[in-house]
Amino acid sequence: MSLSPQNRQPVGVPVGGQFAATNHAEPGIGLGTFASTEEYDAAVTNALSAARAYERTDIEEMTDTDFDRLLAKIASHEAANGIQPAHDLHDSVGHGGAAGGDVEHATMMKSLDKPGEDAVIEFAAKHPKAVIEPKIDGLAISVKYEDGRMVRAARRGDGYTGEDVTDRVRGVDGLPEMAGEGDYEVRGELYLNDENKAKANAVRAAAGKEPFANARNGVAGMLNKQDGSYKGLFSFAAYSTTIDEKADHLDNMEQLEGMGFTTARSLLPQSVLDAADPMAAIAALGAERKDLGFLMDGAVLKVNTAAERAELGEGSRAPKWAVAYKYPAVEEPTVIEDIEFNIGKTGRLSIRARLTPVEVDGSVVEYASLHNVGHLQAADMRIGDTVSAFRANDVIPQVHLPRADLRPEDSQPWQPPAVCPQCSEPFDKSTELWRCHTPECSVSGRIAYAVSRDAGFDIEGLGSSIGDALIEKDLVKDVSDLFYLTEDQLSDLDMGATSTGGTRTLGQKNATKIMAEIEKAKAQPLNRVITSLSMRFTGRTFGRRLASQFETMEALQAATVSQLANVEGIGEKKAAVIHEQLKKNEPVIAKLRAAGVNMGAPKPKPEAGAKGPKLAKPSGEPLSVVVTGSVKGAPTLASLSRSGVQELIEANGGKASGSVSKTTDLLVCSEDGSSKWVKAKELGIRIVTPEEFAQMLEDGEA
Ligand SMILES: NC(=O)c1ccc[n+]([C@@H]2O[C@H](COP(=O)([O-])OP(=O)(O)OC[C@H]3O[C@@H](n4cnc5c(N)ncnc54)[C@H](O)[C@@H]3O)[C@@H](O)[C@H]2O)c1
Numbered sequence: 001m002s003l004s005p006q007n008r009q010p011v012g013v014p015v016g017g018q019f020a021a022t023n024h025a026e027p028g029i030g031l032g033t034f035a036s037t038e039e040y041d042a043a044v045t046n047a048l049s050a051a052r053a054y055e056r057t058d059i060e061e062m063t064d065t066d067f068d069r070l071l072a073k074i075a076s077h078e079a080a081n082g083i084q085p086a087h088d089l090h091d092s093v094g095h096g097g098a099a100g101g102d103v104e105h106a107t108m109m110k111s112l113d114k115p116g117e118d119a120v121i122e123f124a125a126k127h128p129k130a131v132i133e134p135k136i137d138g139l140a141i142s143v144k145y146e147d148g149r150m151v152r153a154a155r156r157g158d159g160y161t162g163e164d165v166t167d168r169v170r171g172v173d174g175l176p177e178m179a180g181e182g183d184y185e186v187r188g189e190l191y192l193n194d195e196n197k198a199k200a201n202a203v204r205a206a207a208g209k210e211p212f213a214n215a216r217n218g219v220a221g222m223l224n225k226q227d228g229s230y231k232g233l234f235s236f237a238a239y240s241t242t243i244d245e246k247a248d249h250l251d252n253m254e255q256l257e258g259m260g261f262t263t264a265r266s267l268l269p270q271s272v273l274d275a276a277d278p279m280a281a282i283a284a285l286g287a288e289r290k291d292l293g294f295l296m297d298g299a300v301l302k303v304n305t306a307a308e309r310a311e312l313g314e315g316s317r318a319p320k321w322a323v324a325y326k327y328p329a330v331e332e333p334t335v336i337e338d339i340e341f342n343i344g345k346t347g348r349l350s351i352r353a354r355l356t357p358v359e360v361d362g363s364v365v366e367y368a369s370l371h372n373v374g375h376l377q378a379a380d381m382r383i384g385d386t387v388s389a390f391r392a393n394d395v396i397p398q399v400h401l402p403r404a405d406l407r408p409e410d411s412q413p414w415q416p417p418a419v420c421p422q423c424s425e426p427f428d429k430s431t432e433l434w435r436c437h438t439p440e441c442s443v444s445g446r447i448a449y450a451v452s453r454d455a456g457f458d459i460e461g462l463g464s465s466i467g468d469a470l471i472e473k474d475l476v477k478d479v480s481d482l483f484y485l486t487e488d489q490l491s492d493l494d495m496g497a498t499s500t501g502g503t504r505t506l507g508q509k510n511a512t513k514i515m516a517e518i519e520k521a522k523a524q525p526l527n528r529v530i531t532s533l534s535m536r537f538t539g540r541t542f543g544r545r546l547a548s549q550f551e552t553m554e555a556l557q558a559a560t561v562s563q564l565a566n567v568e569g570i571g572e573k574k575a576a577v578i579h580e581q582l583k584k585n586e587p588v589i590a591k592l593r594a595a596g597v598n599m600g601a602p603k604p605k606p607e608a609g610a611k612g613p614k615l616a617k618p619s620g621e622p623l624s625v626v627v628t629g630s631v632k633g634a635p636t637l638a639s640l641s642r643s644g645v646q647e648l649i650e651a652n653g654g655k656a657s658g659s660v661s662k663t664t665d666l667l668v669c670s671e672d673g674s675s676k677w678v679k680a681k682e683l684g685i686r687i688v689t690p691e692e693f694a695q696m697l698e699d700g701e702a
C-alpha cells in the first residue's frame with residue numbers, strides 16, 4: 001500500500017530549539033532521505049527491531065518521537081526514490097513488530113491514524129458532532145463476555161489474532177468479571193496509573209531491576225510476566241463495544257459505565273469538541289495531562305453515530321472514522337556538563353547528568369537520570385554532548401539524542417567507574433543496577449555488618465532484605481536504631497508486593513523472633529559493639545584489641561590519639577582516624593548505651609598471689625595462638641564461630657592470630673598434615689588438639 005501524503009508527515013515531533021521540526025512539514029520535505037541504500041536498509045532494520053521490542057517487551061529501543069521520525073524519514077526516502085517497500089512498517093498493526101496469538105478477533109483490532117494537525121482540523125470540520133476522548137497510553141485488549149460473564153481477554157497482537165491474557169487481567173480495576181446480560185465484546189486500554197507504577201517499580205527494585213522506562217513499557221513488561229507478580233496493578237478503560245452496534249458511541253459508553261466499566265471518556269469527560277477550533281479542545285485536554293495520574297499520549301476524535309461510522313469505513317491498519325492527535329513530547333536542547341555518581345542508601349549506583357539548566361515544559365531541568373551503566377554506554381552520551389532533555393510523561397527528566405555534529409573534538413567515550421568511587425571496592429554487577437555493599441558506602445552494608453554473626457551483634461533472622469526494608473522506610477538509619485524497633489513496626493514492615501499485588505508484611509512470628517534476638521544482642525561483648533559501628537580500622541581484630549585495652553566504651557571514648565596509637569598495630573595515623581570517628585559516632589553510641597547495650601566493664605584486678613592470665617608466658621606477655629580447622633571435637637568450643645574462638649583466646653590473655661610464623665607460640669589444630677601444621681612443625685611450634693586446648697583453658701595451665 002502506498003501512503004497518502006498526509007500519512008508521511010512526522011507525528012509527535014518535539015518542539016523548540018534546535019530539535020524543532022515542524023508539524024506542518026510538506027510531504028517528503030525536511031524529512032530528508034538516506035545517503036545510501038545501506039543506510040536505508042539499516043534504518044528499516046532498526047525500526048523493525050524497535051517495533052518488535054515495543055510490541056513484545058518492556059524495552060524501549062528508541063523513544064516514540066525518534067521512532068516516528070525514523071518512520072517518516074523511511075517513508076520520505078521511499079517516496080523520493082520510488083521504492084516499493086518490502087517491509088510492513090507502514091501498514092501493519094504494530095508496524096510489523098506485533099506477534100499474533102491463540103485468540104482470533106471477531107473483527108480486526110486496529111491502530112489509529114495520527115495524520116497531523118491539519119488533517120485533524122479537516123476531520124473536525126467534516127464531522128462537527130465528533131467526540132473527543134483521551135488517548136490512553138497502554139496496551140489494547142479485547143474482552144469477550146458471554147451471558148454477562150467475562151470469558152476471554154486477548155491482546156491486540158497482529159490485529160487478527162492475539163495472545164490470551166484472560167487470567168492475567170481478571171480482577172483488573174475498571175473491568176468487571178460480571179456485567180450485564182448477553183454476549184458482547186468490549187475493547188479498551190490496559191494501562192498503569194502512577195500509583196500502581198510506583199508499586200510495580202518497587203517489585204522491580206526488590207529484584208535489582210531498573211524501574212520501567214515509562215508506564216506503557218510497564219504494562220508490556222508486566223503483562224509478559226506470566227507468574228502474576230504484578231497482578232492487580234493494571235487498570236482498564238473501555239473505548240469501544242459491540243453491545244449495541246446500532247447505537248451512538250456515547251450511548252454505548254454510558255451503558256458500559258452503568259455496568260461497572262471504566263471508559264476512556266469517563267476519565268476526562270468534560271472536553272467538548274468545538275468543530276471550529278478542534279485544536280483548542282485538544283489543547284485543553286492536553287493541559288490536564290500532568291495531573292491525570294496516568295499516561296495520556298494523545299486525543300482521539302471519533303464520529304458518534306453508527307451511520308457515520310459505516311459511511312466512513314475502515315482502512316487496512318486503522319479505521320477511517322477516527323483520528324488521533326499525538327501530543328508532542330516537549331524537549332529542549334542542552335549540554336551535559338558532567339556525569340555524576342551517587343551511591344544510594346541501599347548501595348545502588350545511580351548515574352545522572354548535570355545539565356546546563358534549561359526550561360522544559362514550564363520548569364527548569366538541571367539534572368537528568370542516566371539510568372544505569374548499560375543504558376549510558378549503549379546511548380554513547382558523553383560529557384560535553386548536546387542532548388535533548390525531556391520529561392516523557394514521567395517526573396524524572398531524561399536526556400537522549402546526543403548530537404554527533406555538535407560533539408567537541410576532544411570528546412571521549414564515557415567510562416564507567418572501575419571500582420566504587422567512594423570506597424574503591426569492586427561493584428556487585430549481578431543486576432542492571434550496580435551496587436556497592438561495603439559498610440562505608442551504604443547504610444545497607446553497615447547494617448548487614450552490624451548484625452552479622454562474625455563481626456557484629458549476631459542478630460539471627462535480620463537478613464539483608466529485612467535490613468533494606470527497614471532502611472527504605474527510614475526506620476533504621478544507623479545501628480542504634482535497631483534497638484529501638486517495636487514489635488509492631490517489625491510485624492507490619494512492608495516487604496514488597498506479593499504475587500497477587502497485595503503487600504507482604506514481615507508478620508508477627510518473625511517479628512517476635514527478631515525482637516528476642518535484638519534483646520539478646522544487647523549483651524554482646526564490647527569488641528562487637530565497637531565493630532558494629534563500622535568505623536574505619538576497627539574490624540574484628542582491632543575491635544578486640546581496643547576492647548581488651550580500654551575495657552569500657554567510656555574509656556575508649558576518652559582515649560587520646562596517642563593512647564589509641566599505643567594499641568598494637570594501630571599507630572598514629574590510624575589512631576587519628578579512629579579518634580575522629582569515635583567523636584562522630586557519639587550520638588550513635590549514646591543511643592546504644594541508652595538502649596541498654598553492653599558498654600564493657602573494667603576487669604577485676606588480679607588478687608595478689610593469683611595466677612596470671614591463662615594464655616600468657618611466664619613473663620606475662622600474651623601467648624600468640626593460631627586456631628585452624630574445626631574445633632567441633634571439643635564440646636566447649638564447638639558452638640563458637642571463628643570470631644568466638646578468637647574472642648575466647650583474648651579473654652584468656654592470649655593473642656589470636658590467623659597465620660603461623662616465628663612469633664607463634666601455639667597452634668590449635670585437629671588435622672595433622674595441613675599446611676599450617678607442617679609450618680608449625682618446621683618452626684618447632686607447640687601443637688595441641690582442640691580438646692587439649694579446651695582442657696588448657698579449663699585448667700588455667702598453658
Ligand atoms: N518507541 C518505539 O520504539 C516504538 C516502536 C513502535 C511503535 N511505537 C509507537 O507506537 C505507535 C503505534 O502503536 P499503536 O498502533 O499501538 O498505538 P497508537 O499509539 O498509534 O494508537 C492506537 C491505539 O491507541 C489505543 N487507544 C487509547 N485510547 C484510545 C481511545 N480513546 N480510543 C481508541 N483507541 C485508543 C488503542 O489501544 C489503539 O490500539 C507509533 O506511533 C509509535 O509512536 C514506538
Ligand SMILES: [Zn+2]
Binds near residue numbers: 343421424436438441
Ligand atoms: Zn563503595
